[in-house]
């Protein structure tokens with residue numbers, strides 16, 4: 001069947017298997033020469049596609065055990081983060097680390113070692129993982145943790161499915177008093193101000209900025225910086241406090257079909273961004289926001305990737321080291337503003353320390369934005385790659401769909417080590433994705 | 442399920458085709474259920490059902506005889522008690538026989554008629570009967586088939602629709618409204634024309 005990631009680019013013809021039992025999965029690993037696991041397909045590019053055998057893990061989705069004393073949940077890899085929230089928020093628990101969509105599987109969150117708005121404080125997803133079980137090329141299942149078989153653990157978190165199939169994991173949830181977030185919005189007129197706001201907010205639990213990537217000149221990097229804290233019972237209105245874990249569920253909008261490409265031109269984006277910034281400016285200050293709107297604003301618009309039309313979208317996400325972030329971001333944003341090819345959804349975030357074999361984050365800043373796929377934007381993306389390289393940055397594989405292997409190697413010396421590790425375990429020919437082939441991983 | 446929904450769950454081994462065991466099966470349950478949902482079914486292969494009488498019989502028994510047998514036992518219990526809800530998952534395939542799966546379809550047609558009769562009998566007895574007529578659903582049964590996405594429901598949609606139907610005491614439900622329209626059309630094509638078309 002035709003298969004793609006969330007960006008709907010590239011689209012490849014692939015054979016998909018949907019095992020419902022460990023035995024079927026074991027048979028697939030034994031019989032398929034090469035394969036890759038797939039979660040809920042929220043990576044943007046081709047990381048969860050193997051044209052010969054893509055293993056859809058979503059049927060292996062049992063929740064196995066929960067310990068209310070420690071908040072540890074043991075579950076199969078196909079469980080969605082949204083299902084975990086549905087089951088445990090009402091009991092006072094929330095994921096410690098969550099990406100910007102709740103429609104990811106546990107396996108996908110581990111394989112990409114995802115980050116949330118609290119990376120500067122709590123680190124990446126691995127911070128909440130006690131152990132994982134991974135099926136290797138020999139069909140054997142190994143349990144690993146930072147203590148036991150730390151090598152497998154370290155390479156699997158952030159390993160993009162290239163070290164085996166993640167079957168189960170034990171993760172720790174964090175206790176929360178309510179389903180609400182106290183959000184503080186600050187308007188930053190330019191990049192310097194936005195970065196200063198992040199640096200001043202190192203103690204905030206959550207921080208993220210929406211950045212107007214079309215603003216140029218003295219407005220370059222104009223942002224709305226949004227900080228968040230889990231609200232306590234005392235923060236709620238008396239009515240909310242009656243049911244502190246309940247929020248009114250919103251109507252879901254859905255984009256029923258591909259919009260023609262012209263809906264999203266620089267004019268509409270420019271208008272939207274300017275309006276959004278002005279509206280945000282007026283709404284600065286602190287207010288209560290429910291968890292779903294705070295963490296997953298895009299999930300309310302089902303199928304929003306379709307606004308980019310039939311050709312799909314490409315995400316660009318890089319991380320820059322702290323000391324070169326300002327220069328790098330300035331160069332990236334200038335290039336984007338000059339091309340006038342920005343997107344509605346540009347996000348800036350401060351990363352904290354990260355020490356791991358192949359996970360994406362590094363201490364510094366990360367910038368993420370979407371582009372409709374056109375020859376012009378693909379050329380722009382190549383230029384953004386070069387700017388990132390020149391400033392010592394690297395790229396997020398969960399978002400990538402078009403980088404070259406030379407770019408990857410130049411950006412990240414760990415890529416060669418990762419490849420060597422795979423090679424020494426006989427993984428290079430067994431666990432492969434369209435992305436790993438493109439990047440010669 | 443226990444973890445997800447904070448409910449207690451118990452499992453009981455059941456064979457729909459072992460109809461002799463059904464009285465005892467119900468008698469041995471720790472407590473009689475308030476709501477019984479029957480999702481037993483077997484699609485089989487139409488070509489095989491045409492060739493081989495035993496295969497055809499298995500499809501018929503799995504979709505009609507077995508489900509009817511267990512629901513009949515439960516219905517009598519519920520009637521004695523004066524309360525309860527019975528949900529039978531039948532299929533749009535039972536609305537009109539088509540060349541591609543009429544053995545399965547005919548058994549589902551029988552099952553649909555049974556549920557309708559049961560509802561008629563028990564409606565004054567405090568027992569409610571829901572007939573579910575799903576169109577395509579993405580399950581093991583249809584895996585590997587090339588189904589139109591707009592017409593294909595997720596199992597969770599069927600579950601939500603059943604929960605609503607039980608709460609609101611609905612009699613017959615389709616899942617995804619479009620199927621009501623499709624079946625209205627299919628039902629109304631004159632046989633003279635219907636026999637010529639392949640759908």
Ligand SMILES: Cc1cc2nc3c(=O)[nH]c(=O)nc-3n(C[C@H](O)[C@H](O)[C@H](O)COP(=O)(O)OP(=O)(O)OC[C@H]3O[C@@H](n4cnc5c(N)ncnc54)[C@H](O)[C@@H]3O)c2cc1C
Pocket residue numbers: 005006036037038039040041042043044047048057077078098099100101103104105106107108109111112113114115116159160161162164165166167298398399433
């Ligand atoms: C709207 C949106 C917002 C996002 N925001 C963020 C964000 O804030 N932070 C962030 O870090 N990411 C973010 N992402 C990216 C997303 O979190 C990751 O791509 C995640 O990996 C997707 O999980 P998935 O279950 O859909 O996996 P897929 O997309 O299906 O697969 C992703 C990778 O995981 C591997 N994989 C999946 N399951 C398994 C398994 N069981 N065993 C081994 N390997 C497996 C695949 O091989 C593939 O390499 C966002 C994505 C979207 C669409």
Ligand SMILES: NC(=O)c1ccc[n+]([C@@H]2O[C@H](COP(=O)([O-])OP(=O)(O)OC[C@H]3O[C@@H](n4cnc5c(N)ncnc54)[C@H](OP(=O)(O)O)[C@@H]3O)[C@@H](O)[C@H]2O)c1
Pocket residue numbers: 455456457458479480481482483484503507530531532533574575576577578579580581582583
């Ligand atoms: N999928 C569709 O498109 C679709 C459309 C319309 C209606 N339906 C109906 O929906 C219901 C559920 O089907 P499904 O789609 O979920 O397919 P399924 O996964 O194949 O489910 C069928 C179920 O019936 C059980 N079963 C079969 N024979 C049995 C027997 N002799 N004793 C006990 N249990 C038996 C199976 O149990 P085991 O797994 O243990 O064998 C299985 O759980 C069925 O009635 C089906 O006809 C399905």
